[in-house]
Amino acid sequence: AQSVAQPEDQVNVAEGNPLTVKCTYSVSGNPYLFWYVQYPNRGLQFLLKYITGDNLVKGSYGFEAEFNKSQTSFHLKKPSALVSDSALYFCAVSPYSGYALNFGKGTSLLVTP
Amino acid sequence: EAQVTQNPRYLITVTGKKLTVTCSQNMNHEYMSWYRQDPGLGLRQIYYSMNVEVTDKGDVPEGYKVSRKEKRNFPLILESPSPNQTSLYFCASTSSGESSYEQYFGPGTRLTVT
Numbered sequence: 001a002q003s004v005a006q007p008e009d010q011v012n013v014a015e016g017n018p019l020t021v022k023c024t025y026s027v028s029g030n031p032y033l034f035w036y037v038q039y040p041n042r043g044l045q046f047l048l049k050y051i052t053g054d055n056l057v058k059g060s061y062g063f064e065a066e067f068n069k070s071q072t073s074f075h076l077k078k079p080s081a082l083v084s085d086s087a088l089y090f091c092a093v094s095p096y097s098g099y100a101l102n103f104g105k106g107t108s109l110l111v112t113p
Numbered sequence: 114e115a116q117v118t119q120n121p122r123y124l125i126t127v128t129g130k131k132l133t134v135t136c137s138q139n140m141n142h143e144y145m146s147w148y149r150q151d152p153g154l155g156l157r158q159i160y161y162s163m164n165v166e167v168t169d170k171g172d173v174p175e176g177y178k179v180s181r182k183e184k185r186n187f188p189l190i191l192e193s194p195s196p197n198q199t200s201l202y203f204c205a206s207t208s209s210g211e212s213s214y215e216q217y218f219g220p221g222t223r224l225t226v227t
Binding site for chain 1 (some may be wrong): 117144148153154155156157158161163171172203205207213214215216217218219220221
């Protein structure tokens with residue numbers, strides 16, 4: 001069975017500081033890993049994915065994530081947070097393909113001026 | 114513009130009254146799915162479809178039906194809604210090729226069953 005854990009319900013960071021949103025996963029087989037963002041009253045938007053290759057993947061809006069196989073983690077990072085980054089972030093995993101995703105519960109990111 | 118549309122966006126109904134939430138995508142994607150989002154539970158997949166006339170259950174299929182008669186449309190049917198189906202529903206379609214596995218989500222349908 002596959003699962004995703006986002007251990008923090010909320011992350012608070014000051015504008016201009018680096019941010020990290022944590023994600024760990026459990027899956028049999030090679031994981032397909034994703035991050036999505038949800039702004040208020042909107043659907044989810046794709047940020048980035050890891051399927052194979054370089055462990056550091058870069059995505060939209062200056063976000064990046066590092067795949068760490070030994071720690072089964074896929075943390076989302078950004079060097080300098082913006083107030084407009086405030087949103088709900090979801091990590092998702094799928095074994096074997098990118099179709100049947102299992103989403104984490106989400107982490108609310110609040111960036112304060 | 115590539116998009117997934119859902120209708121209605123908001124719906125208040127009563128227990129037992131059949132309803133359908135429509136979903137349509139204009140990207141020619143083969144894979145489509147329905148999720149429900151509940152506070153503290155994240156997104157859970159209800160049903161998915163690999164292609165026309167091919168559908169299968171997700172993690173929480175009870176009380177729901179789907180059909181896929183055309184590639185672009187994937188309606189969600191609640192034959193006899195109950196209050197525990199009050200939720201925020203999202204339809205999504207998934208790309209293949211160079212943008213493989215990126216899911217495009219609709220704007221959501223907020224359903225309240227009284």
